Amino acid sequence: MDRVDHWLSCIKEHGYRLTAPRRAVVDTLATSNHVLSPFEVFELARENYPRLGLVTVYRTLEKLEELGLIQRVHRPSDCQAFVTAFKGHQHLLICQNCGRVEFFSGDDGMEELMVKVGERSGYRIKDHWLQLFGVCWECGD
Amino acid sequence: MDRVDHWLSCIKEHGYRLTAPRRAVVDTLATSNHVLSPFEVFELARENYPRLGLVTVYRTLEKLEELGLIQRVHRPSDCQAFVTAFKGHQHLLICQNCGRVEFFSGDDGMEELMVKVGERSGYRIKDHWLQLFGVCWECGD
DNA sequence: CTCTTTGCAAAAGTTTTGCACGCTC
DNA sequence: GAGCGTGCAAAACTTTTGCAAAGAG
Numbered sequence: 001m002d003r004v005d006h007w008l009s010c011i012k013e014h015g016y017r018l019t020a021p022r023r024a025v026v027d028t029l030a031t032s033n034h035v036l037s038p039f040e041v042f043e044l045a046r047e048n049y050p051r052l053g054l055v056t057v058y059r060t061l062e063k064l065e066e067l068g069l070i071q072r073v074h075r076p077s078d079c080q081a082f083v084t085a086f087k088g089h090q091h092l093l094i095c096q097n098c099g100r101v102e103f104f105s106g107d108d109g110m111e112e113l114m115v116k117v118g119e120r121s122g123y124r125i126k127d128h129w130l131q132l133f134g135v136c137w138e139c140g141d
Numbered sequence: 142m143d144r145v146d147h148w149l150s151c152i153k154e155h156g157y158r159l160t161a162p163r164r165a166v167v168d169t170l171a172t173s174n175h176v177l178s179p180f181e182v183f184e185l186a187r188e189n190y191p192r193l194g195l196v197t198v199y200r201t202l203e204k205l206e207e208l209g210l211i212q213r214v215h216r217p218s219d220c221q222a223f224v225t226a227f228k229g230h231q232h233l234l235i236c237q238n239c240g241r242v243e244f245f246s247g248d249d250g251m252e253e254l255m256v257k258v259g260e261r262s263g264y265r266i267k268d269h270w271l272q273l274f275g276v277c278w279e280c281g282d
Numbered sequence: 283c284t285c286t287t288t289g290c291a292a293a294a295g296t297t298t299t300g301c302a303c304g305c306t307c
Numbered sequence: 308g309a310g311c312g313t314g315c316a317a318a319a320c321t322t323t324t325g326c327a328a329a330g331a332g
Contacts (some may be wrong), residue, residue, distance in 0.1 A: 017286060017331050038322085053289040058322065076213070079220035080321085093262055102262050109250060114273060121234055121243050122278035129272045132255060134264035158306050158311060179297085194314045199297065221296085288329070299318070306311080 003030040003084070007069050014067060024049035025060040035073045035081040035099035073101070075133075095136035102136075144171040144225070148210050155208060165190035166201040176214045176222040176240035214242070215272070236277035243277075 007026045012018055024045040029036065036044070042057045061082060064070045071085040075094065083092075083101045090103040110128065118125040148167045153159055165186040170177065177185070183198045202223060205211045212226040216235065224233075224242045231244040251269065259266040 019287065019331070021288070051289080054321095055290080055323085056288060059287085072217075074215040074220060079215060093258060093264055093266075095264065096267065102264070104258050104261070117234060117245050117273060118275065121245070121275075123234055123236065123243070123273075123275035125234075125273050125275040126237065127274040129270060129274075131270045132258060132264075132266050133268040133270075134259065134262075134266040137263040160306070160312065162313065192314080195296095196298085196315085197313060200312080284332090286329105286331075288327105290327095291325090293322105293324070295320100295322075297318105297320075300316090302313105302315100304311105304313075307309095 006030075007064070010067055010069060011063070016063060020049055021045075021052050021056045022060050024052055025057055026064070029064065029070055029082065030084060033084070033101055035075070035083050035094060035101055037078060037081045041082070074129075074131075091130040091132070093132045093134065095139055096133050097135055097139040100136045100138070147171075148205070151208055151210060152204070157204060161190055162186075162193050162197045163201050165193055166198055167205070170205065170211055170223065171225060174225070174242055176216070176224050176235060176242055178219060178222045182223070215270075216274075232271040232273070234273045234275065236280055237274050238276055238280040241277045241279070 004026055007030050008018060008023070011022065011026075016022075025041060027048060028041050028045040032044075038057050038061060039054070041061070042052065042054045045057065046052050061070065065072065065082070068085055070082045072079070073081045073083055073092065073094065075081065075096075081099070086103050088105070090105055093102040093104060094100070110130065114125045114128060117123075145167055148171050149159060149164070152163065152167075157163075166182060168189060169182050169186040173185075179198050179202060180195070182202070183193065183195045186198065187193050202211065206213065206223070209226055211223045213220070214222050214224055214233065214235065216222065216237075222240070227244050229246070231246055234243040234245060235241070251271065255266045255269060258264075
């Protein structure tokens with residue numbers, strides 16, 4: 001699997017060690033296109049590496065986030081779930097049922113809107129979030 | 142104060158009782174234009190009603206949210222904070238420093254974007270979040 | 283061999299629940 | 308008065324920290 005290898009290289013390049021627990025977490029997240037909570041990662045990764053501890057999952061997620069390989073996703077119901085991060089600014093489309101995630105780029109007038117709202121409000125705009133929620137083709141309606 | 146009265150009426154109309162603890166929480170949230178966590182609400186409301194318990198704050202927030210008077214706000218750092226809710230779909234602009242909130246309406250191509258992304262992805266789009274983060278005029282840069 | 287990383291146990295937070303008393307209506 | 312609401316205490320969760328032992332390089 002390509003992305004798994006990339007993540008493992010990235011971990012190594014940054015001076016962190018390659019260990020079985022880390023491989024298990026990476027395998028789980030890098031091959032999923034669903035939003036996963038720390039506990040879900042723990043459960044899935046344990047199928048391949050039963051000795052895995054939840055604490056290690058937290059610590060590994062922290063590193064993967066720091067390396068920019070995963071990003072945190074906020075949803076109405078929870079805010080501690082993660083997905084693969086994409087380069088550049090990408091907006092998220094999340095399935096409310098199964099957590100499947102698609103990315104789409106902001107080829108909309110987002111920059112323009114930020115400038116406009118900034119002027120009107122007197123705020124210095126730094127960042128923005130755009131997320132769409134829906135039901136994916138597999139979950140039906 | 143106008144909004145306070147509105148909220149109190151709303152509570153009463155829905156068959157809930159008007160009590161001192163609820164008044165304290167309502168006073169705090171309805172007169173603030175800042176994002177407040179449950180604990181912050183607790184601390185502020187206790188200045189007026191020291192006997193207030195944190196549990197009651199949670200229970201009151203739950204009711205105010207249910208009545209649509211407040212809405213939950215998600216930020217990179219926390220996801221359990223609340224602000225006054227506005228009617229209609231409003232987007233948020235949040236000060237990263239002090240939590241001050243402004244609303245702006247989506248006079249952008251949001252509906253259009255939702256249709257377009259829906260078609261491309263095969264998702265049935267249900268909802269969207271658009272939030273801008275920045276630094277307000279009072280916090281400088 | 284050295285020093286990072288791990289998993290357990292326990293701590294630290296945060297949110298929810300159970301229950302007897304108090305207060306609104 | 309009847310019954311909703313409150314505050315305390317304790318439970319339930321989630322996330323973080325301390326530490327001895329295991330394992331990568």
